[in-house]
Amino acid sequence: MVSKRNADKYQQILTAAINVFAERGFSQSTISQIAQEAGVADGTIYLYFKNKDDILVRFYEAMTEHVSERFWKAVEEGKDAIEKLYKLIYAHLDLFQSQPTGAIVYQGETHLQWRLVQEPTRQMSKMYRDVISQVVALGQQEGTIRKDLYVGLVKRLINGAVDEVINTWIHTGRDHDLTSMAEPLVDLFINGIGTPASGKCKDNPSPQTMDETNAVT
Amino acid sequence: MVSKRNADKYQQILTAAINVFAERGFSQSTISQIAQEAGVADGTIYLYFKNKDDILVRFYEAMTEHVSERFWKAVEEGKDAIEKLYKLIYAHLDLFQSQPTGAIVYQGETHLQWRLVQEPTRQMSKMYRDVISQVVALGQQEGTIRKDLYVGLVKRLINGAVDEVINTWIHTGRDHDLTSMAEPLVDLFINGIGTPASGKCKDNPSPQTMDETNAVT
Amino acid sequence: MVSKRNADKYQQILTAAINVFAERGFSQSTISQIAQEAGVADGTIYLYFKNKDDILVRFYEAMTEHVSERFWKAVEEGKDAIEKLYKLIYAHLDLFQSQPTGAIVYQGETHLQWRLVQEPTRQMSKMYRDVISQVVALGQQEGTIRKDLYVGLVKRLINGAVDEVINTWIHTGRDHDLTSMAEPLVDLFINGIGTPASGKCKDNPSPQTMDETNAVT
Amino acid sequence: MVSKRNADKYQQILTAAINVFAERGFSQSTISQIAQEAGVADGTIYLYFKNKDDILVRFYEAMTEHVSERFWKAVEEGKDAIEKLYKLIYAHLDLFQSQPTGAIVYQGETHLQWRLVQEPTRQMSKMYRDVISQVVALGQQEGTIRKDLYVGLVKRLINGAVDEVINTWIHTGRDHDLTSMAEPLVDLFINGIGTPASGKCKDNPSPQTMDETNAVT
DNA sequence: GATGAATGAGGATTCATTCAT
DNA sequence: CATGAATGAATCCTCATTCAT
Numbered sequence: 027m028v029s030k031r032n033a034d035k036y037q038q039i040l041t042a043a044i045n046v047f048a049e050r051g052f053s054q055s056t057i058s059q060i061a062q063e064a065g066v067a068d069g070t071i072y073l074y075f076k077n078k079d080d081i082l083v084r085f086y087e088a089m090t091e092h093v094s095e096r097f098w099k100a101v102e103e104g105k106d107a108i109e110k111l112y113k114l115i116y117a118h119l120d121l122f123q124s125q126p127t128g129a130i131v132y133q134g135e136t137h138l139q140w141r142l143v144q145e146p147t148r149q150m151s152k153m154y155r156d157v158i159s160q161v162v163a164l165g166q167q168e169g170t171i172r173k174d175l176y177v178g179l180v181k182r183l184i185n186g187a188v189d190e191v192i193n194t195w196i197h198t199g200r201d202h203d204l205t206s207m208a209e210p211l212v213d214l215f216i217n218g219i220g221t222p223a224s225g226k227c228k229d230n231p232s233p234q235t236m237d238e239t240n241a242v243t
Numbered sequence: 244m245v246s247k248r249n250a251d252k253y254q255q256i257l258t259a260a261i262n263v264f265a266e267r268g269f270s271q272s273t274i275s276q277i278a279q280e281a282g283v284a285d286g287t288i289y290l291y292f293k294n295k296d297d298i299l300v301r302f303y304e305a306m307t308e309h310v311s312e313r314f315w316k317a318v319e320e321g322k323d324a325i326e327k328l329y330k331l332i333y334a335h336l337d338l339f340q341s342q343p344t345g346a347i348v349y350q351g352e353t354h355l356q357w358r359l360v361q362e363p364t365r366q367m368s369k370m371y372r373d374v375i376s377q378v379v380a381l382g383q384q385e386g387t388i389r390k391d392l393y394v395g396l397v398k399r400l401i402n403g404a405v406d407e408v409i410n411t412w413i414h415t416g417r418d419h420d421l422t423s424m425a426e427p428l429v430d431l432f433i434n435g436i437g438t439p440a441s442g443k444c445k446d447n448p449s450p451q452t453m454d455e456t457n458a459v460t
Numbered sequence: 461m462v463s464k465r466n467a468d469k470y471q472q473i474l475t476a477a478i479n480v481f482a483e484r485g486f487s488q489s490t491i492s493q494i495a496q497e498a499g500v501a502d503g504t505i506y507l508y509f510k511n512k513d514d515i516l517v518r519f520y521e522a523m524t525e526h527v528s529e530r531f532w533k534a535v536e537e538g539k540d541a542i543e544k545l546y547k548l549i550y551a552h553l554d555l556f557q558s559q560p561t562g563a564i565v566y567q568g569e570t571h572l573q574w575r576l577v578q579e580p581t582r583q584m585s586k587m588y589r590d591v592i593s594q595v596v597a598l599g600q601q602e603g604t605i606r607k608d609l610y611v612g613l614v615k616r617l618i619n620g621a622v623d624e625v626i627n628t629w630i631h632t633g634r635d636h637d638l639t640s641m642a643e644p645l646v647d648l649f650i651n652g653i654g655t656p657a658s659g660k661c662k663d664n665p666s667p668q669t670m671d672e673t674n675a676v677t
Numbered sequence: 678m679v680s681k682r683n684a685d686k687y688q689q690i691l692t693a694a695i696n697v698f699a700e701r702g703f704s705q706s707t708i709s710q711i712a713q714e715a716g717v718a719d720g721t722i723y724l725y726f727k728n729k730d731d732i733l734v735r736f737y738e739a740m741t742e743h744v745s746e747r748f749w750k751a752v753e754e755g756k757d758a759i760e761k762l763y764k765l766i767y768a769h770l771d772l773f774q775s776q777p778t779g780a781i782v783y784q785g786e787t788h789l790q791w792r793l794v795q796e797p798t799r800q801m802s803k804m805y806r807d808v809i810s811q812v813v814a815l816g817q818q819e820g821t822i823r824k825d826l827y828v829g830l831v832k833r834l835i836n837g838a839v840d841e842v843i844n845t846w847i848h849t850g851r852d853h854d855l856t857s858m859a860e861p862l863v864d865l866f867i868n869g870i871g872t873p874a875s876g877k878c879k880d881n882p883s884p885q886t887m888d889e890t891n892a893v894t
Numbered sequence: 895g896a897t898g899a900a901t902g903a904g905g906a907t908t909c910a911t912t913c914a915t
Numbered sequence: 916c917a918t919g920a921a922t923g924a925a926t927c928c929t930c931a932t933t934c935a936t
Contacts, residue, residue, distance in 0.1 A: 051355045053270030056909060067918040137351035138268040172438055176427060182407040183431050190403025210393060214400050218435030221389055274927060284901045485789045487704030490930060501897040571785035572702045606872055610861060617865050620841025624833040644827060648834050652869030655823055707905060718922045
C-alpha cells in the first residue's frame with residue numbers, strides 16, 4: 027500500500043496526525059483536519075493508511091520501536107547501575123520533551139484506545155521492564171541495589187513516577203526543563219524518602235517473598 | 244433540573260454512564276447506550292444532566308469530593324508518618340479496587356477530556372499534594388523522613404507509582420488483590436531501591452535546592 | 461374539556477401562549493415555555509387545549525370574533541362613508557397597538573400556519589371585505605366614493621396598506637403612535653397620490669368591468 | 678465551502694429548498710426533505726450551505742439582489758411617473774407570479790425569521806422606498822403627483838397593497854393572472870377611491886406636516 | 895383537576911470512507 | 916498517484932404528549 031518513493035508523504039501525514047491528535051485528542055480529530063495539516067487531500071490519507079485507527083496504531087508501533095532503541099542505547103552508555111538508571115530516565119524525559127505532541131498522544135490515548143494499541147503498549151511495557159530488570163540485576167551484582175526487590179513493582183514505580191512527571195509538565199504549559207528532573211528522580215528511586223533512622227541500613231532487610239505473577243505492564 | 248425526589252435515578256444514570264464510559268471510553272459512548280444501561284429513555288438523561296459532557300464533569304466532581312474525604316480520613320488514622328503513608332496508599336488502592344469502572348474512567352479520561360475536567364483534576368491533585376505534604380512534614384519532625392525533599396516531586400513519585408500500579412491492575416484483568424501492593428510500595432518509597440553502600444546513610448545528604456515553582460498536579 | 465369555573469386559567473394560558481409566540485414564533489415556542497409564562501404545569505395545558513396547534517387556532521378564532529365585533533361597531537359610529545372608513549382604520553390600528561403581541565402573532569403566523577388558521581383567516585378576510593363593501597356602497601350613495609370600483613381590490617388596498625403600516629410599526633420598535641397614521645391613510649385612500657391634472661376629476665372615469673371572481677381574502 | 682465547479686448543484690439545492698419551504702414553512706421543513714427534493718444526500722447540503730438557516734438567508738440575499746435589479750430596470754422603462762409606477766407594479770406582480778414558491782417563502786417567512794433575514798429585508802425595503810421616492814419626485818416635477826405626500830407612507834401604501842394582492846393570489850390557488858391587477862392598482866393609487874365631490878380637486882390640499890422619522894420598511 | 899417526570903420519535907449536523915475524474 | 920465531492924450512517928439533543936400520583 028505504501029510505495030517506497032513516498033515514504034516522505036507517509037511521514038508527513040503521520041506527523042500531521044500526531045499534531046492534530048495532540049491538539050484535540052484522537053476521537054475528536056478528523057481526517058480532514060489531518061489532511062489539511064499534512065497539506066494533502068482527504069482521500070490521499072487512505073493511500074497510506076488503512077483507516078483512521080491505523081494511523082494511531084502505526085504511530086504506536088513506530089514510537090515503540092524508536093523508544094526501545096533509544097532506551098537500550100541509553101542504558102548501555104551508563105558505566106554502572108545507577109548511572110544507567112540515570113541515563114535511562116534522562117533519555118525518557120528528553121525524548122518526550124523533544125517530541126511534546128508525540129508524548130501527549132502517547133500518554134493520553136493509551137488507556138482510551140486500549141483496544142487499538144494494546145499490542146504496541148504491551149511491547150513497550152515489556153521493553154521497559156527488561157531494561158529495568160537488567161539495570162537492577164547489575165546493581166545487585168555491584169551491591170548498589172537491594173536484593174529483595176520485586177522487579178515488576180520497581181518498573182511500575184519508575185515508569186509511573188516518570189510518566190507523572192511528564193504529565194505534569196504537559197499540563198503546566200511545558201515551560202520548564204523536563205530533563206532537570208532526572209537527577210532528583212534517581213535520588214528518590216535509589217535512596218527513597220526515608221532517613222536511615224526510619225529503619226533503613228539494616229543488615230537484614232525484611233525479606234519479601236514476591237511472586238512474579240504480575241503480567242507485563 | 245434535578246428533582247430531589249429522584250436522587251436515585253440520578254445515581255442510577257451516573258453509575259450506568261461510568262460503566263459505559265469504562266467499557267468504551269467517553270467519546271465512543273453514546274447517550275443511547277447509557278440510557279439502555281440505566282434502564283431509562285434517552286431523553287430522561289437530559290432531565291438530570293445538561294449534556295453528555297456534564298455527566299463526566301459531575302462524575303469527576305463527585306469522585307474528587309469522595310476521594311478527598313477518604314484520603315484525609317485515612318491519613319488521620321495512621322499514628323506516625325510512615326503508617327499514615329501506608330494508610331493513604333492502602334485507601335487509594337482499596338478505593339479504586341472497589342470501584343474499578345470509576346477508576347478506569349478517572350485514570351483514562353483525565354488527559355483526553357482535560358478541558359472538561361481540568362478543575363476537578365486540579366483540586367484532586369492539590370488535595371493529594373496537601374496530604375503528602377502533611378505526611379512529609381510530620382515525618383521530618385519525627386526524623387523518619389528526609390529533610391532535603393521537594394514535596395512536589397515526592398507527590399508525583401507516589402501518585403505516579405500508585406496510578407501505574409492501578410493501571411497495570413486494570414489492564415491485567417483485575418484478578419489479583421490490589422491492596423497487597425500497599426506495603427511493598429511504601430517500602431520502596433521510604434527505603435528506595437538502593438543499598439546503604441550505594442551512597443546512602445550519610446550524615447549529609449546532598450542538599451538539593453529545589454524551587455517550589457511547579458504548579459499543582 | 462373546559463370547565464366554566466376555570467375560564468380564567470384558559471385565558472391565562474392563551475395569553476401566555478400569545479406572548480411566547482410573539483417572542484419566538486409559533487414553531488420555536490415550546491409548551492414548557494408557555495406553561496412557565498402561564499404559571500402552570502406543562503400537563504395542565506392539555507386540560508384546556510387539545511394540543512399545541514389548538515392553542516393557535518383558538519387564538520385566531522377569538523381574535524376573529526373580537527376584531528369582527530370591534531370593526532362593525534367602529535363603522536357604525538361614523539356618520540358618513542368617509543368617517544366610517546376613518547373609524548375603521550383607527551380601530552384597526554388602535555386594536556393592534558393595544559395588543560402588540562396579538563398583532564405580531566396574527567400578522568406573522570397567518571401565512572406560515574395557513575393550514576391551521578385557514579378558516580378563521582378566511583372569516584376575518586370576509587368580514588373585512590363585508591365592512592369595506594358596506595362603506596363603499598354607502599359612499600357611492602352619498603356620492604363621495606367612486607362608482608367604478610372593484611370592492612375586492614379596494615379591500616386589498618386598504619387591508620394591505622394598514623397591515624404594512626402595522627408591520628413597519630412592529631419592526632421599528634413600536635415607539636410611535638400607530639393611530640396617528642389613520643388620518644393620512646384615509647387621505648391617501650380617498651384622494652390617491654395624484655393631482656387633478658393627472659387625469660382625475662373627469663366626468664367619466666374610465667369604466668372598469670371587473671368580474672367579482674376573486675375569492676375572499 | 679462552495680466549489681465553483683458546481684454552481685449548478687448550489688442552485689439545485691436552493692431551488693429545492695425554496696419549494697420545500699413554500700410547501701411546509703421553514704421551521705417545519707427538514708434537511709432530509711430538501712435533500713430528497715434536490716436529489717442529493719443530506720450531507721451534501723452542508724457542502725454548499727453552512728446550515729439550515731443559511732439556506733434561507735442566501736435565498737433572501739439572492740432575491741433582494743434580483744428584485745432590486747428588476748425593479749430599477751422597470752422604473753427606467755416608464756417615460757413618465759405614472760407609467761413608471763405601472764411598470765414597477767407590473768414587474769412586482771410578474772416576478773412573483775413567475776416564481777410562486779419564492780413569493781410564498783419571501784412573503785411568509787419574513788416576519789417569523791426576522792432575526793435571520795433582517796438585513797436583506799431592510800435592504801429590500803430601502804430599495805422599494807428609494808424607487809417609490811424617485812417616482813414620486815418625478816411626478817411632483819411633472820405635476821402629476823401631489824406635493825403634500827409623506828413618501829414613507831406612500832411606500833407602505835403601495836407595497837402593502839401589492840403584497841396583499843400577491844398573498845390573496847397565493848391563497849386562492851394562483852389561478853388568475855396576477856399582472857392584470859397592475860392597472861386597477863395604479864388607478865387606485867393615483868386617483869384614490871373618492872370622487873371629486875368628496876373634497877378633492879381643491880387648490881389647497883390640507884397641508885400635512887409629516888416628520889420623516891419613520892425607519893425604513 | 896393539577897402536576898411534572900418520563901418518554902421516544904424526530905431532526906440537524908458531523909465525518910469516515912469511497913470513487914469518478 | 917492524487918484529489919475532494921458526495922455519501923449516509925450515526926449521534927446528540929429537543930420537545931410534544933402521556934400518565935401515575
